[in-house]
Amino acid sequence: xxxLVYIVDDDASFRTAIERxxxxxxxxxxxxxxxxHLLDCPPSENKLGCILLDVRIxxxxxxxxxxxxxxxxxxxxxxxxxGYADVxxxxxxxxxxxxxxxxxxxxxxxxxxxxxxxxAHHEVMRGQRSQLDALRAHIAKLTPREREVFExxxxxxxxxxxxxxxxxxxxxxxxxxxxxxxxxxxxxxxxLVSLAERAGILRESSGTGQAN
Amino acid sequence: xxxLVYIVDDDASFRTAIERxxxxxxxxxxxxxxxxHLLDCPPSENKLGCILLDVRIxxxxxxxxxxxxxxxxxxxxxxxxxGYADVxxxxxxxxxxxxxxxxxxxxxxxxxxxxxxxxAHHEVMRGQRSQLDALRAHIAKLTPREREVFExxxxxxxxxxxxxxxxxxxxxxxxxxxxxxxxxxxxxxxxLVSLAERAGILRESSGTGQAN
DNA sequence: TCTTCTATTGTCCCATGGGACAATGCGAAC
DNA sequence: GTTCGCATTGTCCCATGGGACAATAGAAGA
Numbered sequence: 001x002x003x004l005v006y007i008v009d010d011d012a013s014f015r016t017a018i019e020r021x022x023x024x025x026x027x028x029x030x031x032x033x034x035x036x037h038l039l040d041c042p043p044s045e046n047k048l049g050c051i052l053l054d055v056r057i058x059x060x061x062x063x064x065x066x067x068x069x070x071x072x073x074x075x076x077x078x079x080x081x082x083g084y085a086d087v088x089x090x091x092x093x094x095x096x097x098x099x100x101x102x103x104x105x106x107x108x109x110x111x112x113x114x115x116x117x118x119x120a121h122h123e124v125m126r127g128q129r130s131q132l133d134a135l136r137a138h139i140a141k142l143t144p145r146e147r148e149v150f151e152x153x154x155x156x157x158x159x160x161x162x163x164x165x166x167x168x169x170x171x172x173x174x175x176x177x178x179x180x181x182x183x184x185x186x187x188x189x190x191x192l193v194s195l196a197e198r199a200g201i202l203r204e205s206s207g208t209g210q211a212n
Numbered sequence: 213x214x215x216l217v218y219i220v221d222d223d224a225s226f227r228t229a230i231e232r233x234x235x236x237x238x239x240x241x242x243x244x245x246x247x248x249h250l251l252d253c254p255p256s257e258n259k260l261g262c263i264l265l266d267v268r269i270x271x272x273x274x275x276x277x278x279x280x281x282x283x284x285x286x287x288x289x290x291x292x293x294x295g296y297a298d299v300x301x302x303x304x305x306x307x308x309x310x311x312x313x314x315x316x317x318x319x320x321x322x323x324x325x326x327x328x329x330x331x332a333h334h335e336v337m338r339g340q341r342s343q344l345d346a347l348r349a350h351i352a353k354l355t356p357r358e359r360e361v362f363e364x365x366x367x368x369x370x371x372x373x374x375x376x377x378x379x380x381x382x383x384x385x386x387x388x389x390x391x392x393x394x395x396x397x398x399x400x401x402x403x404l405v406s407l408a409e410r411a412g413i414l415r416e417s418s419g420t421g422q423a424n
Numbered sequence: 425t426c427t428t429c430t431a432t433t434g435t436c437c438c439a440t441g442g443g444a445c446a447a448t449g450c451g452a453a454c
Numbered sequence: 455g456t457t458c459g460c461a462t463t464g465t466c467c468c469a470t471g472g473g474a475c476a477a478t479a480g481a482a483g484a
Contacts, residue, residue: 085297087315094306103299143460156400158440172462174442181442188368189441193405194414202406355430370470384432386472393472401471 003119004028004049008038008065009081010057018052018111025112035060039068043076048126050099050118055082055089063089066096075125077118081106135199138184146183149176153189154196215331216240216261220250220277221293222269230264230323237324247272251280255288260338262311262330267294267301275301278308287337289330293318347411350396358395361388365401366408 005027009015012033019029028049032038036059043049051069055062066078077099082089090101099121100114142150145166152162159173166173186192196202217239221227224245231241240261244250248271255261263281267274278290289311294301302313311333312326354362357378364374371385378385398404408414 082299085299087294087297087299087302087313090299090302091306091313094303101299101303145461154402154406156402160440168461169463170440171464175462178442189401190366190368190405193402194366194409197406197409357431372470380431381433382470383434387432390472 001116001119001123002026002028002048003115003122004030004043004047005115006030006032006038006043006049006051006076008032008035008051008057008062009054010034011054021108021111022115025108025115027115034058035062035065035068038065042072042074045075045126045129048119048122050077050079050115050122052079052081052115055080055086055093063093063096066093066098070097075122075129077121077125079114079118132199135195139199139201141183142180146176146180149173150180150192150196151201153177153180154193154202213328213331213335214238214240214260215327215334216242216255216259217327218250218255218261218263218288219243220245220247220263220269220274221266222246223266233320233323234327237320237327239327246270247274247277247280250277254284254286257287257338257341260331260334262289262291262327262334264291264293264327267292267298267305267313275305275308278305278310282309287334287341289333289337291326291330344411347407351411351413353395354392358388358392361385362392362408363413365389365392366405366414 005022007015007018007022007029009018009031010033015031015033019031022029030043034057035053038051039060043051053062053065060068062078062080062082069076069078078093078097079099080090080093080101081104082101083104085103093101099118102110102114139147139150148166149162152165153159157165159170159177162173163170181187181192184192184195186195193202217234219227219230219234219241221230221243222245227243227245231243234241242255246269247265250263251272255263265274265277272280274290274292274294281288281290290305290309291311292302292305292313293316294313295316297315305313311330314322314326351359351362360378361374364377365371369377371382371389374385375382393399393404396404396407398407405414
């Protein structure tokens with residue numbers, strides 16, 4: 001699997017060495033001397049890739065960069081490189097979603113294995129992400145009113161009940177409902193509920209889950 | 213938060229020392245000299261607890277025990293104790309779901325903090341687990357035929373379509389459908405779909421997701 | 425053998441969902 | 455000022471879902 005590896009390390013000679021090894025293995029490479037450099041020109045989520053990150057670098061540390069990236073919604077897997085075995089840091093990094101933690105010096109076998117797993121992982125993540133994005137993009141096309149109707153019908157409310165809640169006629173709700181089905185491109189009510197569930201709508205502040 | 217800590221360590225004096233520390237902190241303790249001992253009398257999932265596990269023990273190793281436990285569906289969080297910092301093992305343990313990895317000698321602060329987080333985690337897991345179990349138990353009460361009808365209607369098939377697929381009358385499907393709603397204790401169709409989605413039914417071998 | 429569970433089907437009737445066809449009022453953008 | 459998106463409501467009609475009431479038949483157990 002090809003892909004782009006973003007190397008973040010303050011040691012220029014080390015960057016070059018790793019870069020050479022990765023290029024030989026068929027990967028594209030982008031190098032950054034610091035976390036800030038990477039944040040300044042944020043990597044594309046669309047391109048298959050992963051980040052090879054030194055734990056201890058001047059400025060923002062590796063784990064700190066990891067935190068920033070996850071805040072901005074990055075799904076790029078991170079492989080950490082660390083100079084010495086630090087269990088505490090390792091645990092935190094992995095629990096925060098890192099793909100792997102490797103100790104320097106790193107064998108090509110270890111390195112390439114980790115990169116490969118990271119790429120594979122990113123491939124999966126991208127797929128899931130784009131599905132969810134597409135879903136939410138559709139839902140975002142609903143007008144506020146349609147959205148209200150949507151929220152209620154997927155919880156099992158009848159048109160009549162929705163009409164009462166929103167202070168409108170049953171006929172009106174019917175119209176909104178129709179446009180909702182249209183905009184979300186579903187043929188059946190079951191698909192509508194299923195879609196809402198997958199988009200996470202039914203898990204957000206749904207109270208007790210009762211349908212009366 | 214109280215709870216029971218299962219200590220697995222081959223060093224008797226170490227077990228005793230830890231046991232004393234934990235009891236002082238208000239925890240119940242059960243000790244095992246080996247992984248096999250713990251597997252022989254498997255801990256109750258119902259009681260709030262966690263496992264304190266040495267990585268290197270004679271017989272089954274810590275990570276091996278972790279594997280066995282997860283195979284049999286245990287949700288007990290595991291806190292590893294290791295004599296020396298091994299990044300490789302740590303990464304694997306955490307990715308396999310361990311709650312934490314601590315290095316010996318361990319300070320009371322570290323130990324109790326980790327145990328406390330593990331207990332809190334188990335509390336959450338137990339809640340989720342019992343919810344899912346209740347859901348699946350209900351679904352398991354469906355007869356084979358009812359289950360077939362269930363699978364089809366939650367994918368948006370009309371009674372008529374289901375009747376065609378299963379080679380029965382629309383009226384029959386109606387009867388089955390009625391009993392499904394009854395047994396799963398839902399009032400509305402939306403709840404039925406939502407329940408199926410949460411139980412994972414709609415993600416299993418559902419083909420393209422089309423509803424025609 | 426008698427009971428129970430499961431699967432099956434029927435009729436009658438009503439509430440609900442949803443399509444077709446059509447129209448009004450309002451605020452914002454052009 | 456006109457166009458456009460949005461919200462609103464109407465009628466007519468039909469398909470579908472679902473409750474009420476009832477019954478048959480085979481298979482598994484007690």
